[in-house]
Amino acid sequence: MRRLVQGVVLGLLVLGLGAALVGGAPIKIGICKIVEHPALDAVERGTIAALAAAGYREGKEVEYLWASAQGDPNNATPIAQNFRSQGVSVVVAISTPMALAAAEVFKGTDTAIVFSAVTDPVAAALVASATDPSGNGNVTGVSDLIDVASDLKLLRELSPSIKRVGIVYNPGEANSDRLTRNAEAAAPGLGLVIIKAVADSTANVAMAAQSLVGRVDAIYVTTDNTVVSAIDAVVAAANEAKIPFLMADPTSLKFGPAIATGFDYYRHGEITGGVVAQILGGKKPNQIPVTYQTGAQVQLNLDAAGKIGLTFPQTVIDQASAIYYGGTLWERE
């Protein structure tokens, strides 16, 4: 056993030395995410695509170390420690727990932490301020805070009879918790009332959604990973009650909500890659303010609207960047 360990260690040393001698050793970038998830995977792909476009190609100029906590926040710290021991120059931390663990492990070092898909970096104490980057230390990144008020306004435009909006959410998710609070804060100004239904796991989404039938005029779901994973259950409840369902995730449109808004997470990754490229180009994280993604899309599902007898008003159709009709997504030219 000891021989084997010695052999492996020696082999790794030789490999490492070899790589260093070939010259122009690639810059190491650690990319970590909390869990395997379509949106977070898209962030990863977008990040490396943007870096490649900026001249940092995988295997040439940069080398990636990949890690996933596989849904367990306890894996976040060892992942960051492993990145540190391997001497990465930049850490791309996707989701709040990964960003917090990386910021703690790399505290006081020169290694840059670029967070991504973090809804509220100021509340998470990752950065001191959203707009003023000085005082951030070695941390900056990209936030996916969506404009909840504009989503609620969209529901209001759909029909003046919409007064009560039901939100299915998991209070255990930092992003979802924050957005639901934002919705509650924005609702009175728009003449709306928010009714919450809690689903603490994917198994409970169906029951939570069913509990809203007959009590609300529309259903709204934010970027809630738990609920998104069980979106069919929410669609079924909305169809049963014949009420519109707005989902703040455009990739979910084909699963049956009448409206989908929000960000393309591949684009979110591209923005993240752009921030990493700036850092590799010599900028310090405390010179780069947090980027809040803008340009939320509005997409309409006419098939779903047909099932609940909903006709979209022209003002809503004008905002749409794409429609789903006859089982196909049609994008506006």
Add this chain to the structure above:
Amino acid sequence: MVALLMHAAEQGLVYGIAALGVFISYRILRFPDLTVDGSFVTGAAIASSLVVLQGLDPVVALAVAFAVGSLAGVLTGLLNTRLGITDLLAGVLSMIMLYSINLRIMGRPNISLLRAETITRSITALFAPLGSAAVLVFLAGIVLFIKLVLDFFFKTEVGLALRATGDNEAMITAQGVNTKTMKVAGLALSNGLVALSGGLVAHYSGFADVGMGIGTIVTGLAAVILGGSLIRSRRVGWMTASVLLGSLIYRIAVMFALRYGYVIGFQASDLKLVTSLLVIVALVVPALRDRFVRRPKPC
């Protein structure tokens, strides 16, 4: 590599406290207690919210975390002994209740300790001459202290009654010991330790997350059983040592899976697979050695 092993050792120790808690319920009381998945987070929630929101001293916050964790154990104990709910269901009910309670304590699903005075920061400042080893030395001290106190406790009259409650309930009832009280007390101690571990993990990692307790029972049991198969002894001192050894091996396995998993062709999504494979190796290698290597017989 040395730094990584040190980190793995730190985690082995800090999660080892939770494993000692699981050891008390599972091995000593023979009570499969799922409360720990909730009380681990309760400890983290208390230890971080008291420091961040109330500005309390980290040591005080951790002591409160231990106390509140014990209350969670008392709750499960009472559900089981007074209301007659079976052990597994009593634990499950407490665990589910604690999810909501933990969210109440924290006020949100995730508390950041990045800008707070955590125990790890105090220790690093206090034992500055030790450099990067300060946290490891501190954790080793705490864990050794807890281990020795437990070893001593299990040899006292109350401790022996507790062990007997798990071993032979009829016998110890005949001796005039109230086994119901014993179970409640044992679960309180167990969940207190689990909560303390959760609090320390939060301070060590720099955040508390409401999802961090999922799997505490699984990794705790892994440490108890792994350690128990490596050190087979009925003596309490060796048993608690074996639990800590099991926890160390588990965390080293996680670290090796992270560091070398991709070197041998695994990808990021294989982390849990590689971790478990390494634990299997740790379990099987000593057994194989016993079977195949003929050792000189002691005279």
